Amino acid sequence: MTYLDVFLCCLILATIVWAKCGLLFMWLRTKYFGKRKLFAAPAGTPCGGAIYAFTKGMMPWAKESVREHLLSYALGIAYHAGIFTALVVLVMYTVGSYWPAIRNIPAIFIYIIIPLLLIAGAIGGISLFIKRLLDATLRGISCPDDYISNFMATTFTALALASLIMQRLWVSRLWFVSAIILFAYIPFSKIRHCLFFFITRYNFGAFFGYRGCMPPNRDNGCKLF
Amino acid sequence: MSELDELEVKLKALTEAEIESGLDVFKSKLREAEVSYLNSCVHCGLCANSCHYNRAMPELENVPARKLEHIVSVFKSKFTTIGRIAPGLVGARPFNREMIRAWVDAVFGRCSLCGRCSINCTIGIPMPSLFRAARASLASMGLVPSDLQATVDNSLKYGNNMAIEKEEWVETVEWIEEELQAEVEDTEARLPLDKVGAKYLFTVNPREAKFFPLSLQASAKVFWAAKEDWTMASDAGWDLTNYGIFNCNDDQAGAIISNLTNAMERLKCKVLVIGECGHGYQSARWMGPEWLKKHFPYPVISFLELMYEYLEQGRLNVDPNKNTQLVTLHDPCNLVRHGGILEPQRRILRRVVNNFAEMTPYGHENYCCGGGGGQLSMGKYKSRRLKAGSVKASQISSSKAKIVATPCHNCVDQLMELNKEYSLKIQIKTVAELVANAIV
Secondary structure, eight states: OOHHHHHHHHHHHHHHHHHHHHHHHHHHHHHHHOOOOOOOOOOOOHHHHHHHTTGGSSSSGOHHHEEETTTHHHHHHHHHHHHHHHHHHHHHHHGGGGGGHHHHHHHHHHIIHHHHHHHHHHHHHHHHHHHHHHHHHHHHHHHHHHHHHHHHHHHHHHHHHHHHHHHHHHHHHHHHHHHHHHHEEEESSSSGHHHHHHHHHHHHHHHHHHHSSSOTTTTTTTOOO | OOHHHHHHHHEEEHHHHHHHHHHHHHHHHHOOHHHHHTTOOOOOOOGGGGGGHHHHHHOGGSHHHHHHHHHHHHHHHOOOOOHHHHHHTTTTOSSSSSHHHHHHHITTTTTOOHHHHHHEEEEEEOHHHHHHHHHHHHHHHHHSSHHHHHHHHHHHHHHTTTOOOOOHHHHHHHHHHHHHHHHHTTOOOOOOBSTTOOEEEEEHHHHHHTTTTHHHHHHHHHHTTTTTTTBBSSSSTTOOOOOOOHHHHHHHHHHHHHHHHHHHHHHHEEEEEEOOOHHHHHHIIIHHHHHTTTSSSEEEEEHHHHHHHHHHHHHBBBOOOOOSSSSSEEEOOTTTTOOOOOHHHHHHHHHOOOEEEOOOGGGGOOOOOSSTTGGGGGGHHHHHHHTTTTTHHHHHHTTTTTTOOSHHHHHHHHHHHHHHHTTOOOOOEOOOHHHHHHHH
């Protein structure tokens, strides 16, 4: 590793810490608003609702919005899988030389599964970017951050793929730079949903779980008293 | 003066201090959960067609994410660092008259608070909770549409939303009692008023007293057949409706729900029974304790649960052959998606009619009829409401049913208008009416 690479790795680490602190700050700000105390007698359990929200409630067949937009759903899944794979590859590239276990990853992952996931991620990201550009409704609900966030995450994923395939130092350095920009941007962008998705989904499930609306099943409202 | 002009006059008269105070009210309605919702929308747009407004009238302002964005943009502008530093980047916009106008249009004019967008949201943002916060803010600035506010004012003044005087209510009950006695040929059949210590305090929608006495008679027949110990209040405390849930003024909603809790205390009943009404059930069962910030020391149940219990316990003898036409069921959003009462109504119908078909989709995925969220009382949005109801009209047509059962009087009203508007040639009945008809 050259001094430049070490410097880039340090910057990556620093921006990861920055992103985490930013998200932590935002989370603490939401905590500042306090929890709502509930007085109505529960009809179900928040936990049961939350479990449903994160499992069956996320299945494609559970939501009409997904059933009617299966391609967008698939592209979204591919996009997120690609981003997470790129993050894993980034760890391999940056700390891999100090982490012997990483060298023992089966070849099928290195040469087939990881590249396929990255390709899928890049295709997903580009497709959703184009969809946002072309679809009037999506354009109408979008702000510049929607395009920038997508562009950054897609670039990060595509460069991870390029680094893996081309094995060129300059490509990897370019990728590291894209990672630095991406991580630095996270607290300002909609990418914060990497945290708030989980908080919102939990609250959503807990709210409807408490009321006995989730999970929807044949006993909702049929408990005799 | 037209309603639109009225809004413009009110907007013009707003002072900066009132606008700031409206924003404070909005903030006061937010808790940890709501703030996380405001941070979560990724503008994927998949919610668009889950809204009956957008399905019937595809346009940007009808997309749930767009309605939400009006609110999120203000939140970003006032309560986030990036929104203050780079508003253009994240779509943060100031809370000014133009934005307030957009809020009124979005949360009063294009939303029935049905919550269908929530269950279809990729993230799971319960949008009605945020729209309610926005309505509360608008209410604090006096921007609730005047006819919706008039309905709330009626409840506050008369103890019911149709301004029915006590004498008129008591006379109506006595008349229905006579009708019931004639129908069941039993002079002991009663619609008891103010019976202290009765097991159940039954509450009704004032529309039953005013326009649909057969609904109340049907409920009374069910109680009579089950030999139940029940009563209604003669004074404030018989009306289950609470349009405070729609103008989102929690103080007014709390005052209205107090009519029911005071009647429970006065009459020393053991269970509060909410008649067939979606928002009435959500108000009393779920929101009431929150408005009053106290636990209710008695169960609050839907009349559907009670009728189901009677059938389960064999306390009602019914013959489904008394209801031979094809019946379908419209699920009120407040009762099903927000209330958790999903099954009793369909189990009841399967026992009391011999030809029952579900709509597609149904249950918690069912479409709003368009009458929720206070829409029925907001004349200025009537044409949108009827157009948005075309989705429900189409569902009904596809079911081929001759009778649409729905356990909600607001839904009944909207379905009756849809019946006329779209020439559906159907009958609309409450569940109790079908049960009562099947009693042998």
